[in-house]
Amino acid sequence: MTKIIAISGKGGTGKTMFSTLLVKALSKKTRNLLVIDADPDSNLPETLGIPVEKTIGDIREELKKLTSENKVPTGISKQEYLLGKIYEIIVESENFDLLVMGRPEGSGCYCSINNWLRQIIDGLAKAYDYVVIDTEAGLEHLSRRTTQNVDTMIVVTDASKRGLGTAKRIKKLAEDLDIKFKDIFVVANKVDDKTKDIVEKNAQELGLNVIAKLPYNKEISKYDMLGLPLFNIDEDNEVYRKVENIVNSLIL
Numbered sequence: 009m010t011k012i013i014a015i016s017g018k019g020g021t022g023k024t025m026f027s028t029l030l031v032k033a034l035s036k037k038t039r040n041l042l043v044i045d046a047d048p049d050s051n052l053p054e055t056l057g058i059p060v061e062k063t064i065g066d067i068r069e070e071l072k073k074l075t076s077e078n079k080v081p082t083g084i085s086k087q088e089y090l091l092g093k094i095y096e097i098i099v100e101s102e103n104f105d106l107l108v109m110g111r112p113e114g115s116g117c118y119c120s121i122n123n124w125l126r127q128i129i130d131g132l133a134k135a136y137d138y139v140v141i142d143t144e145a146g147l148e149h150l151s152r153r154t155t156q157n158v159d160t161m162i163v164v165t166d167a168s169k170r171g172l173g174t175a176k177r178i179k180k181l182a183e184d185l186d187i188k189f190k191d192i193f194v195v196a197n198k199v200d201d202k203t204k205d206i207v208e209k210n211a212q213e214l215g216l217n218v219i220a221k222l223p224y225n226k227e228i229s230k231y232d233m234l235g236l237p238l239f240n241i242d243e244d245n246e247v248y249r250k251v252e253n254i255v256n257s258l259i260l
């Protein structure tokens with residue numbers, strides 16, 4: 009059975025950092041891993057060190073253009089056409105496969121294309137043991153239903169009350185939309201000895217379970233400043249080690 013893990017949370021809390029280290033840790037356990045960058049302001053390919061040329065958004069635009077010009081290839085359904093194109097843009101690396109969603113629908117309704125895409129992606133995910141999705145900041149991924157089949161939702165927060173507020177809203181909106189995660193966990197990031205207790209207390213009040221507290225780490229910051237792929241960070245890194253622990257204890 010495929011296990012789908014999504015990373016969400018308020019903007020700038022460390023979703024992409026966490027996703028990258030999660031992919032690093034998971035890829036040591038399985039080669040059958042699909043990584044999806046679902047943030048329109050995509051930067052996971054850079055932190056993973058895997059260049060990506062084309063996105064799902066590009067394919068959707070191309071199909072829309074072909075449809076309006078009556079140039080859709082005959083003898084093949086639009087779904088088959090889309091699936092073929094998706095296979096073309098998946099980047100296969102040594103450790104995992106990577107798919108980038110790109111920009112969401114622009115003006116005009118692409119509802120049917122989006123629904124097919126969702127079905128195709130869901131179908132595609134079944135071929136993998138694990139799928140990791142890095143989402144955009146906020147709650148939009150839930151209303152767009154890109155995270156509706158997720159097993160484990162990991163919400164990354166900083167020590168701010170607003171970060172935890174987003175975590176709470178993600179939980180509530182999922183319930184309202186009847187989206188059921190098997191697990192929903194909170195990871196507190198960039199916390200120190202003083203703030204970690206406050207986060208814990210606030211989380212408890214909101215009924216959220218904090219599974220890890222990650223410190224601010226200079227090495228992570230250095231990789232970011234130099235534009236180096238965080239995926240290559242040393243395995244002794246204290247934050248990476250904590251992420252590896254989460255993988256071993258809660259994901260595998």
Ligand SMILES: Nc1ncnc2c1ncn2[C@@H]1O[C@H](COP(=O)(O)OP(=O)(O)OP(=O)(O)O)[C@@H](O)[C@H]1O
Nearest residue numbers: 019020021022023024025145223224225228229232
């Ligand atoms: N534990 C950490 N130690 C040091 N720097 C960190 C840590 N976690 C994240 N950062 C830095 O904080 C910034 C934001 O992190 P990141 O891009 O992962 O956040 P995000 O939630 O994905 O942001 P966005 O909402 O824009 O997608 C980056 O510069 C990243 O390198």
Ligand SMILES: [Mg+2]
Nearest residue numbers: 023024025047
């Ligand atoms: Mg991000």
